[in-house]
Amino acid sequence: MAASGGCKGKSICSKHVTILTAVIMSFGVISCCLGHGGGDHDGHLGAKGGSCIESERRALLDIRSDMYDSGEIFSTWIGEDCCRWRGVACDNTTSHVIKLDLHYPYSYTDDWDDEVNICFMLKEMGASKVNPALRDLKHLKYLDLSMNNFSGSHIPHMIASLVHLEYLNLSNAMFDGLIPPQLGNLSNLHYLDLGGCRHSDLRADDLDWLSQIPSLKYIDMSFVNLSKATNWLHQVNWIPSLNVLRLKWANLPYVPSPLPPFNLTSIIKLDLSGYSNLNTTILRWLSHASSLVYLDLSHCSLVDIESLHVTLGALSNLKELDLQHNDMKGEIFRIKINVSRSFKHLDLSRNSLSGDIGQILRSLGSLEYLALDDNNIIGGIPTVFGNLINLESLDLSQNKISGQIPEIIGNLTNLEYLDLSNNNITGGISTVFGNLINLESLRLSENNISGQIPETIGNLINLEYLDLSDNNIIGGQIPETIENLQNIRSLFLYDNNFNGQIPGTFNRLYNLQMLDVSRNHLTKLVPGSLNELCNLSFIDLSRNHIGGELSDLIDSLLHCEQRAPLYLSISGNNLSGIVPLSMGQLSALLGLDLSSNLLEVIDLSNNSFVGPIPLSFANASYLKILSLSHNNINGNFPSFFCNLNYLEVLDISNNNLSGEIPTCHKSFPTSLQSLHLNHNNLSGRFPSSLKHCEQLVTLDLAENNLFDEIPTWVGENLLSLRVLSLKSNLFYGPIPVHIANLTSLQVLDLSSNNLSGSIPSSLGNYNAMVEIRHDTTSLLHLVDGGYYGESIVITAKGHDIQYTRILSLVTSIDLSNNNLSGEIPRELTKLHGLHFLNLSKNHLRGTIPEKIGSMEQLESLDLSMNNLTGDIPSSFSSLNFLSHLNLSHNNLSGRIPTAGGQMSTFIDDPSIYDGNEYLCGTPLPECPGDADQSPPHEQEEKNGDRLETVWEITSIVMGFVVGFWSFVGTMIMKQSIRIAFFRFFDKAYDWCYVQLAVGCARLKSKRHSVT
Structure with missing residues (x-):
């Protein structure tokens, strides 16, 4: 599987080789001097001539007595000739011990995950001490005590007495406290590594002592607390021979202006990641580092792109640049780099950059590593990517990229790592992906990709990690050409629309460790399709439509005599029948591996299983999670519950279990954290065995027939x-x-x-x-x-x-x-x-x-x-x-x-x-006296309504009075009007009378005609 975090391809994993060639050559000269032409005995330098000096041999044995020994470091420390011991080298002329390498043999790379892992490993390692006999090795030129656990002790001052030291490595050794300024006595030192773990308490209140070591070429004080070392930049600047300076997450304080004239003329690699006080002044000061090849300013809260542009424009020899996890906003093309033709590595991930990424890529034709993930990049994938034929690692994940994946992606035949996940990419997976034969990791999850997986996917024979999950991939079954992916370790196809069966050709993916095809429409598991997959430790087939019985799958898994701790989830399917007896045998085969990150999990919930829980689970001593909920399982509560000492979660809810919960006597599930027995028919008293389950977080006994206080x-x-x-x-x-x-x-x-x-x-x-x-x-x-x-x-x-x-x-x-x-x-x-x-x-x-x-x-x-x-x-x-x-x-x-x-x-x-x-009161009927006890504002409203009503009535009455007396007054005062009115009234009366008489006569005539 491709490494995560900072190591997304081989290019980044080998960055020290490409960057520090000059430094390594310098150290090579030192090594030759240390060995003085000594031979190589089983890979360990030693004296070619006589044996070592007896007093130094005794000193070495005293040193060993206080060191933690896992059985690897001191296995060769036998016999009289200590110069042939592992980690020891002597001067061939004087026979004095000049090299002592006691670093713990832990493989370590420079990425985030490895840093976390090593710090955890060191805390769990047995403790060591620095024996005072170390001062007797007065001729030491090389001392490496890294990767040990010195349990928070201080760096011993006696190391400062080893004045011939040229190489000192105390990194990741769990030292705490103040770095002794006496280390300034080591005037011959070329290499100094005091870097520690993220939460180390190692500190230096000033760095004046560094100016006493003018020959230093390499300094690493990563994670050392330098918050009080206000002179850090001035003191480091006094060492013109310095090639490598690593002050990663060192709590560096603010440096006030004016800054000293730039003196680091030999600097090749500079790591100031995590420096929150980085400002425009220091950025411009760094623009004089014309020899700089590697620059890491990640996690520095950089905002000012313009100042960054000035600095990058001056660093013409830069090959690797890391600006990830800053606060940079705006158009990405504003970050212009005056790069050499050999620029290899660019990391701008985890910022808020937007705009056209094509412009920044046109001048980066030699690029091998590009990370732009977790930004606000929109639009399609530009065709200029087709020119980056040297690209080995490309990460554009977690952006807003849309459109289809262009055909030019097939030009990137050197790609080893490709991540386009979590975007808005549409269309299908082109057949040109089959050209990427060097690809080791392909991640296209969380997009809107549709269509089918092309048959050419089988060309990716070096693929170790494939994630196509959470898309709309449809069109039948999983292609059988996946059988060609012989190196595949992790295969994630969940949350799609695959149907049919899991191909029997899966049986040929011998290196497969993780398989997740959950949340699809699969209906069948071909018997024997997982027979040969003895490395398979994670299987998730949940939320499909797989029917039939479970025995075929379990028999397939039982084919291997021993397998890694297993995560097995088949929940939410249409499986029926009884839970096979072989299920418990499967768990018994797992064995105990407490160092594994994978849990031993069995989840058969939400199916249609019937019958009792098989007694074979009594052999599942190391089972940690068991879920059988939402089935039709019946019978008594299993008595083997008491023996599952590593069980952390037990969920048997929503079944038909009956009887009492057993009382444990000698063995108890003391690791239990979650217990769900709800919605069954359990009876009896409150389970007294739970008294010993002091880690319980969730206890659900609801909807049973338990009878007790x-x-x-x-x-x-x-x-x-x-x-x-x-x-x-x-x-x-x-x-x-x-x-x-x-x-x-x-x-x-x-x-x-x-x-x-x-x-x-x-x-x-x-x-x-x-x-x-x-x-x-x-x-x-x-x-x-x-x-x-x-x-x-x-x-x-x-x-x-x-x-x-x-x-x-x-x-x-x-x-x-x-x-x-x-x-x-x-x-x-x-x-x-x-x-x-x-x-x-x-x-x-x-x-x-x-x-x-x-x-x-x-x-x-x-x-x-x-x-x-x-x-x-x-x-x-x-x-x-x-x-x-x-x-x-x-x-x-x-x-x-x-x-x-x-x-x-x-x-x-x-x-x-x-x-x-x-x-x-509202919404019920009003309370008595509500009218009298209305609030003042309601009384005012009512009074206003009453006044308005009075005015309306008064207006009507006044209108009637005025109208009536205006008419009557006019009749009385004007005789002509009065005469005209009465004449009009008489005429109207006569007309009505005539009309009425004529109507009556007609009606009578009609009646006579009818009779």
């Missing part, structure tokens, strides 16, 4: 619990006061039992419910390795909700449907981080706590079906997140508070107050 030891022994669910059982008696000792508890569900007594006031001590939580990972990946996502069903807001992803954020207390009495403890209002509280269907009395409004995170509150009295506290208006409320069927009285807050959102749902006869 909740034992007090739950709150005394299980102090790591974060989820405790005992709902829907037959538990009785009081809630034990000691349960409040579970200060990490986030979910407590004791609902639907027969619990009695009062609610302990000490429940207000749950620290995890007091604080507002922001950690979203602590329960998502419960077990080391991250292969198990914790999940639990919580009744909230009136519904059953399954929480997985955000389970670590959820806080809930459910004591509903019991026989609890007494008052609601005021102490519960201290749980400011509680989201769900359900105390319904009990016999609680008294009032609702006045300070309930301080529980500001409450989203659901149910106090219904109790005997609560008094008013609803006005502090309810502070519950801004409340979306579900039920106070029905109590004896609450008074006015419902609606002023502000979430309470105003419940005005359309009177049912939440049902059964409270003396409650009133």
